Structures are given as C-alpha cells and as structure tokens.
Amino acid sequence: MRIESAAKLESYRTSLVESQDPDRQKILVCGGTGCLSNGSMEVAHVFEEELKAQNLKANVDVKMTGCHGFCERGPLVVFLPQGVFYERVGPKQVPDIVKSTLVEGGVFKKNLYKDPNTKKEILSEENIPFYKGQLRWVLRNNGKIDPTNIDEYIAVGGYGALARALSDMTPSEVVEEVEKADLRGRGGGGFPAGRKWRTVIDAEGERKFIICNGDEGDPGAFMDRSIMEGDPHSVIEGMIIGAYAIGTDTGYIYVRMEYPLALKNLKKALDDAREMGFLGKNVLGTDFSFDIEIVRGGGAFVCGESSALMASIMGKVGEPRAKYVRSAEKGLWDLPTNLNNVETWANVPLIIGRGADWFTSVGTDTSKGTKVFSLVGSVKNVGLVEVPMGYTLRQIIYDIGGGILNDRAFKAVQTGGPSGGCIPEKYLDTKVDFDELTKLGSMMGSGGMIVMDDQTCMVDIAKYFINFLVDESCGKCVPCREGLRQMLIILERITSGEGKDGDIELLEDLGGAMTWGSLCALGGSAANPVISTIKYFRDEYEAHIKEKRCPAGVCPDLIEFSIDKDACIGCTRCAKVCPVSAIAGENKKPHTIDKSICIRCRACYEVCPTDAVRIT
C-alpha cells in the first residue's frame, strides 16, 4: 500500500490506533542481540507453545521487540497492560510465569528484578532504579515496538515528522529548525549538524549525497547497534527529512558487517518504507524523490572516520585523506556529501516532529537534548542508558548504574573510546556534555562509558588502547604509525618491569607530536588515553617504573599468586582449572601454588569461592 499524502498518513495512523485494543494482553520479549544471545528466541517460542497449551493463545499477542537496554539481565519479558517486568527469563520458567501472571492475575516473583540494596522485588520497569533516572527520547521505541513491523512505527506517530516537513515546511525551514535545536553530532566530535547541512546545501555540485555512519567502531559501545536493530525506521525517517532539507536523492547507510541483525532489520525497514511511499519516487506524493542503499563495512576501525568511510563506499581501501577540502564540499565521487551518525539521524524526527523549543528544553548551554551511553565494565547495572545532557557522571554511574560491582572502589571511567581518556573519582560530579568531558582531557565520543574499579591497572589500560590503535592505524602517515609503535614499546617495557626514568616524559613528548602531526583524528587523538592516565594516575606509572610493582595486581610480570592456607577450604577448583598444573593439594586440605611453574593466568583467582588465592 502506498501513502500518497500527509493527510492519508494521518488517517492511516488513526485507523491503526483504533484497531488496537489498549487492554489487549501482550507479552513483549526482547529480541535485541544481548537477549537473543541468552536465548530469548526460544523463550518467545515457548511462550507461544504454552499459551496454546493453556488455551490462551487467542487473547494474547507475543511480540519480539528491540533492545530494552538492560541487556545484562536478559532475556527480558514485559507483560502489558500490567506493566510487569521479568528478567533472566529462561524457557523453564515460562509455564509458571504464564500461570501466575495470566491465569491467577498475580506475578511470578522469582523473575522479578530485585533491588540489590533493599533486596525487595520491583514490579515494573518505571520503578527500577536503572530506568528511573533515564529520559528515553532516542530510545523511545526500543523495546516497545516490533522493529520489523512498519505499522507499529506508524501507530506511535512514526513518519509524522516527515509528513510535517514535506507538507508544512520548506527545506530551508527544516534546516533552520535543526540549527535552532542546536543538534550536535552524536558520533564523536559533536559538530553542529545544522551547520554541516548548511555547508552541503551551499556547496557546488550537480549531485549531493547523505550518509548514515553505522560503523560503530568504538570498543565498549553498542548504542548505534541497538537503534538500528530496535528502531530502524527512526534512523530512516531522520535521513529522509535530512535528504529533503539538503536536496539529494541518494543516501547510504554504512553498517559494520559484525551487526547482522541490524543489517537485516534495516533492510526490511527500507523495503517496507519504499512500499509505503516514504522512499523512492515522489515521497508521500510530493515531487521529492529519495532512496537509501545499505553498504556493509569491512571491519576496520578507521573506516568510521568520514573520509575513510567514503573511500570504502567507493570500493577503495578505507584510508583517510587530509582534510584541506571538507567532505561536505567534496565527498563521495568529489561531490558534496553529508555524513551523520546513527543517533544524530534518530534525533531528527524528534526535532521536526516536536519542534526545536521542545528539544532545547533539555540539556546544557552548549549541548542540547539527550545522549545514549553504553554503561559497561565494573558497574552493577550494565546496559544502555539515555539521559539528558548535563547529568553528572555520578548520577549515571551510581544512581542509574547502581554503583561499582561487588561494592569495590571506583577508580576511573573511560569515555570516548580510543580517542578519549580516563576520568578519576574527583571529577565524578562533572556534568556530562561535549565540552565538559573535553576539558578533562577525555571526550564524549560516541557514548561508551567503561567503569573501572581498583582492580584495573591504568598503565595496562593505556597499553590496551595503544595496542588497539597499532592494529587499527591505516599506516598512511608517519606520526601515527611510528608514534603508536614507539608508545607501545615503552608501555610494554613499563608493564613488564623494565621501565626507565624518563619513560613517562617520553610518552608525553610522543603524544604531543602525534597530536600535532597526524593526518586524521585517529592519530590526532590516539595519545589521549595515555596522556589522561599519566595526568590522573602518574603514581601508578611510577610504581611500575620505580618499584617494579603493579598496584592493581594486573600486570603478569609484576605479580605473584599464592594461597592463604587459612582461607582455603580445599575445594580443588583452582587445581582443576590451572592450565599448567601449578597447584597441588588434597581434597579438603589447603592447596599450594608452585610459583616457578605458575604462568599468572589468574584462573585460580577467578574460581576460588573463598578468596583464598592472593595476588601480591
């Protein structure tokens, strides 16, 4: 069916809403990657079977949705209209859940979320601390609608912003609205989207292009994935509005090939949008025509960088080029090209649909709206978190994240991926926005937030990022290629106990040279993790160099494992898991480690139920 005008879209939407019964029993099963990995597909299937077996099928719909954000607790299942939220649902519990919730009209307590502090069960999503402080704008539909069904997107008002733009606004009014909303790019640098669009509009060229960057290379970040998988139409709608504003008929979505579900759901969404007349010739019956093609990324971090990404779309090796001329002016095939991130595009329908004033009512002076973070690492509530710009790190990590895992001590939070840095405890009350994090020597980046406790070695983390970038540098420019290699050599020396006086200063000098001399932002920001860890954790570097000691107990060359006789209950688990048979001992008697054989793999430390294995 094609929808030929804004009015027809509205009447179609009304008919969809009217045909829905708000009281109808629904079971929403999370079909995001996290929950699927934990078996949510089978859970959904068993729900279907169980409903049939109990003769309830006719009155209940089972629906697979996108990611709810609380992936670690998956598979998640929500019952509507009751609003009951179940976590860690396995196929075995399904019959009990159905019986308690649908037949007896109560709840099945075992799979309810329990507050880790009060140990009390919490019934509904809104009351769980993880969700309470969030403001879900971009993730508005994630976990609520079936991403493979365009009608569900339309029923919640989807494509309404597009209809508004096409029928009530000129292209330049659309750009003005985005400028007024002060939308800054969510992919890393925070460049104002409206200004970029304006440059493309003003640039000379017989054709123009737009691109959605769905490469999401930052390790520890998965929000773009969840949006593409869980609400692909919001990205597509944003791109169509952008195409209308900029005046182009061709768009690309560049998705990394590691995201098969995102590729599948985007493809289905594009087909459906085309069939309904939101894409293709004469969008919504107007003169405007536009279509989108999906391009699969080849799995190279540097391909997320704008000029490398464009090279990759053109079938070349994904190497960045020097930006004497911006891609906005000469991008794909040397024509003006506008590149924005997934989350940036998903914000566009919100701005056009509800207006810039509504959008700017939330945020800080320089950063408006919300930001989605992937809160991972040593934090209790791991998952995707969307909050207004300006929330403090403490609010995100402690109120929403529930604090540090196992109540250990907070050490640092890493933001901004390999271009970012580590922020220590004394800045936990910093308001998170583009500029505040940059002031601390880190970056907002794409929104990865990796929480680290006192068992994380900051020199090891710096080495980790440099090692990552050595692999990922395209090698085209010398400061980046050679600078990274030298940094890695120095960091390896320090972590293996061979560090020398002057190494820290050498790292700082190298970092400076790379920042100034590199061709693209990969090299330009590569030193950030090193510089920020030196700045805030210099004593830890010094402990490695001067005392040959790793205070966090991480660097294998600087630690030793032993077993505390008094704490050991002789369960033999450590001996079983030790890969080199370094552990001896009889059942129910204290065990011992032969340090000359031990390869310090940490396996015994991980498995010991009584913390008898000690690291010194």
Place this chain on the structure above:
Amino acid sequence: MSYNPAFVENVINSFGSEKSRIIQMLQDIQSEYRYIPREAVAQLSETLDIPEPQIYHIATFYKAFSLEPRGRHEIKVCLGTACHIKGGKRIAEGFERSLNVKAGKTTSDKMFTLETVNCLGACALAPLVQVDEDNHGKMTMEKIERVINAYINNK
C-alpha cells in the same frame, strides 16, 4: 566447498558489475567460502578490469576477509574495552592453550580458527566469545573446555 565460477559471476551481476561495489562482492564471496579463493580474485579482476594487486590490497586491509581457508568453526574472542577489563585477554590465552593454536590460526585438524576481535557490540555480556553465530557471554576460564567440546561433539 569447491570453487564455482558461476557463483562468483552471480555475485558480480547482483551488483551490476559496478566496480565500486568490489568490497560488497568480496563480502558475499567470503560468506560463501569463508575465505577469498585465489580463483575468485582472478575472476573479479578479469570481469571488472581491476588489477589483482588492488583487490589483494583491499582483501588484506579489511578485517572481514581471509585469504586462507578457515576451520569448520570460527571462534572470536572479544578484546574490546569492556571485555578487556573483564579479562578478555586471559580468555583468549586460555583458548590458545586449550586448542594449542595461536590467535589468527587454524587448528591442524581444521576444526577451529581462533581469532581475537575488537568489540562485537554486545558489551553488556562481557567477556564475550562468539563461535560461528552464537554468542557466549560472561565467559570464564572454567567454561572454555565446555564451549570447545560443544562444537567438537556436534561438528
């Protein structure tokens, strides 16, 4: 799987023999054979009029491609940041020891190819190991043998 020129021809045609789609074509070939056979490079070069070295340059630049045949099962140990701080590196070393093969290589019985990768995008499940299409979240040293055996037993 033996090389089939008709398959590659189909792939090329599905992109309208458009040179700029070379990466996509290589991806489709990689999905079919799980590596890029030399014959395919020759055929692409011939049909699309792209020099072979240029195709090899692309095939070695992007991590998606392998120029060597892979094992029956591909094990990817995530070394993204979230997985790193939860011990991803130790897990990778554990797999290396258990399979007696270095990361990046294939076991001599051609059963497993072991790889380390940068973030699989399911960081909430860290440390994460992916075998073929299956994600194994919250991996521990103790679970390694079990995961390997599950794939040996049902080949």
